[in-house]
Every structure is written in structure tokens, then in C-alpha cells.
Amino acid sequence: MTSLYIKDNETAELAAELAARLGVTKTEVVRNLLRRQKAELMPSTPLLSMCERLDAWRSAHPLGEPTGLKADKAFFDELWGEEPD
Template sequence: MASLYIKDGETAELASRIARRLGTTKTEAVRRALLKVEAELGPQAAKQSTVEWLREYRRDHPLPPPTGLKADKAFFDELWGEDPD
């Protein structure tokens, strides 16, 4: 069983007040609140597919324009200071 420790005193007190008003435990009060938020988020809360995530990432972080340089063996040999064949 996992535990949830609320470190913020004000938030812990809020959970206690809500639990008392509902006549339930703090755990149940927090569970109800989280379920309500999840319902408000709706289908958007569902996990994105990797393809959708990549599409959005590429839209928000486009690649720079091409430089015209070739990244072939000669290019990498030159980077490493090696003599071309």
C-alpha cells in the first residue's frame, strides 16, 4: 500500500476540514477531489501516443534549416583529425 504525505500544513488542514464536512477520512476527501479533477480534464488526460507526442514536440521545437554539409565518412574523419583515405 502506498502512502501520500502532505508536507504543506495549510493543505493538510484543508484536507482535514473537507473530510470533516463530508463525514469521511482525509484519504477519501483527497480521492474524491482527485477524481473530480480527473473528470474535469476529460479525455485530454489520457496518455498520448508516442507518435502524437513526437508530432507536437517537432511542431514546438522545429529543426534548424539544412546547412548543405554532408555528414559522410570524410566529414567525420576530418572532425577526428584523421587523414582521408
């Protein structure tokens, strides 16, 4: 078993204050906060499921038909109202 020693006084005081308000131990406060932080960082759905969701979104929102326009510098200059070089 490995111990966690909080060397920063402000952090230790915050943990103690929160533990007292919640009626739990400092260990529970730290554990719950770490679990919450970990859950926020971890994806809630597996990667394969995310790919499937993206494929479904792409099917529901297809790209428009090609216009045949060339998207080069002259095209974007015209969009911005600039004179061609």
C-alpha cells in the first residue's frame, strides 16, 4: 500500500475543510475528486463506438454536390473582395 502525503498546507486545509463539510474523511474527498477528474479525461464511449457515431452523423449530413469551382488563391481573393494578383 502506498500513502499519499500532501505537503502543501493550503491543499491539506482545503481537503480537511471539504471533508468536514461533507462528513467524510480526507481520503474519501481526495479519492472522489480524483475519480471525477479521471472520468472527465476518459472518453465515455469506446473509440469504435465513436467512429460509428461519426459515420452515422456523416450519413445524416452528407456533403453537397461538387460545384466544379477551383478553390485556389484567385477564388478566395474574389470571396474577400480583393483584386487578383
